[in-house]
Amino acid sequence: MDSADLLSQSRPIELATPAPHRSRQARVTWGQRVVTIGGNAPVRVQSMTNTDTVDAIGTAIQCKELALAGSEMVRITVNTPEAAAQVPYIREQLDRMGVDVPLIGDFHYNGHRLLSDFPACAEALSKYRINPGNVGKGDKKDRQFGQMIEAALKWDKPVRIGVNWGSLDQELLAGLMDTNSQRAKPWEARQVMYEALITSAIESANLAVNLGMSPNQVILSCKVSGVQDLIAVYRELARRCDYPLHLGLTEAGMGTRGTVFSSTALAILLQEGIGDTIRVSLTPQPGEARTQEVVIASEILQSLGLRVFVPSVTACPGCGRTTSVTFQELAKEIDDYLRAQMPVWRHQYPGVENLKVAVMGCIVNGPGESKHADIGISLPGTGEAPAAPVFIDGEKAMTLRGENIASEFHAIVERYIAQRFGATA
Numbered sequence: 001m002d003s004a005d006l007l008s009q010s011r012p013i014e015l016a017t018p019a020p021h022r023s024r025q026a027r028v029t030w031g032q033r034v035v036t037i038g039g040n041a042p043v044r045v046q047s048m049t050n051t052d053t054v055d056a057i058g059t060a061i062q063c064k065e066l067a068l069a070g071s072e073m074v075r076i077t078v079n080t081p082e083a084a085a086q087v088p089y090i091r092e093q094l095d096r097m098g099v100d101v102p103l104i105g106d107f108h109y110n111g112h113r114l115l116s117d118f119p120a121c122a123e124a125l126s127k128y129r130i131n132p133g134n135v136g137k138g139d140k141k142d143r144q145f146g147q148m149i150e151a152a153l154k155w156d157k158p159v160r161i162g163v164n165w166g167s168l169d170q171e172l173l174a175g176l177m178d179t180n181s182q183r184a185k186p187w188e189a190r191q192v193m194y195e196a197l198i199t200s201a202i203e204s205a206n207l208a209v210n211l212g213m214s215p216n217q218v219i220l221s222c223k224v225s226g227v228q229d230l231i232a233v234y235r236e237l238a239r240r241c242d243y244p245l246h247l248g249l250t251e252a253g254m255g256t257r258g259t260v261f262s263s264t265a266l267a268i269l270l271q272e273g274i275g276d277t278i279r280v281s282l283t284p285q286p287g288e289a290r291t292q293e294v295v296i297a298s299e300i301l302q303s304l305g306l307r308v309f310v311p312s313v314t315a316c317p318g319c320g321r322t323t324s325v326t327f328q329e330l331a332k333e334i335d336d337y338l339r340a341q342m343p344v345w346r347h348q349y350p351g352v353e354n355l356k357v358a359v360m361g362c363i364v365n366g367p368g369e370s371k372h373a374d375i376g377i378s379l380p381g382t383g384e385a386p387a388a389p390v391f392i393d394g395e396k397a398m399t400l401r402g403e404n405i406a407s408e409f410h411a412i413v414e415r416y417i418a419q420r421f422g423a424t425a
């Protein structure tokens with residue numbers, strides 16, 4: 001049987017695409033800026049500052065950096081009266097810098113008091129994060145939770161009910177453990193913990209709705225630090241409710257570990273249509289920019305085809321056929337350059353984020369991969385003639401030679417972008 005016969009008898013291979021989302025849609029606003037979450041909105045990227053909120057200038061600068069890196073909402077810690085007092089100034093600084101990114105207040109233990117004692121703080125924030133495990137114990141719990149919901153209603157703000165297994169409602173967990181011990185076949189302790197996380201989130205959300213919140217203004221999260229735990233919990237959470245879901249692996253760690261663990265967990269759930277906003281909780285390595293968590297979150301969404309933020313640079317991993325580092329350096333330089341330009345290019349060159357560049361190490365896959373990109377270069381491997389063919393829109397356009405291949409290719413990319421995406425294009 002030849003290939004034509006095979007093709008005529010087989011069915012087309014099913015395309016792999018993320019499942020559609022089926023949550024309600026919430027709106028987080030500041031001024032004219034509206035960030036929709038859930039429903040048919042794109043999956044949103046958020047991040048959190050690690051500055052002391054009392055340092056209003058430092059916090060505003062980091063919020064700006066995170067926003068410019070692509071964070072569509074930025075969460076700040078509001079933990080003390082001094083921090084709450086600075087929130088309006090942080091907002092003001094951002095507005096002065098022309099940064100309209102919505103700010104989310106992260107409250108624990110005393111949020112009910114801070115939101116009522118500091119009305120300017122309550123007003124300046126665009127969303128309140130409430131951890132039902134940290135709003136108080138016993139009869140104070142519902143009362144203090146209710147006070148936070150009252151503030152959200154008064155200032156017309158959405159809330160995120162953010163449950164975290166590190167601060168899970170211990171009374172609820174103990175009750176579920178008791179019930180479990182009476183079962184003929186008790187569940188595993190982990191399964192009871194899952195149940196407690198989900199119950200805490202959904203019961204708190206339902207309580208908020210009973211107190212007057214629109215269900216469209218309640219976002220849920222149930223963060224855990226194990227990849228399989230996160231997948232199990234969010235699958236069930238998505239099955240039991242249609243509140244928009246904020247997704248993140250808490251305490252993912254640093255560097256490669258944090259990146260891989262977060263990417264693995266989030267990608268699996270996002271592919272199943274679960275997760276309306278994401279955060280990568282990366283511990284910065286010494287000297288590493290806080291914005292790295294935004295870069296990783298954006299790349300996760302871009303890798304799944306859910307969003308497009310920056311031009312993509314395809315580079316081969318290199319092997320024994322190319323022993324010089326030229327192509328590694330060129331790939332990094334082009335990637336860094338394209339990323340750094342995006343805050344300006346987003347406005348100057350609409351659509352530039354869809355650009356595909358290939359930087360390849362030798363003739364084996366170089367020309368083929370370069371032809372699939374909008375613009376690509378195949379650098380000479382070991383023993384190959386010192387020539388680098390450049391492909392533009394699938395056609396070989398020129399061959400670069402000599403010492404200045406890198407800078408010449410750089411200029412070609414810039415010219416291509418201006419011609420294709422510039423105002424006159």
Ligand code: SF4
Pocket residue numbers: 316317318319320321322360361362363364365366381
């Ligand atoms: S393109 Fe060439 S250098 Fe790059 S991985 Fe493939 S064979 Fe190795």
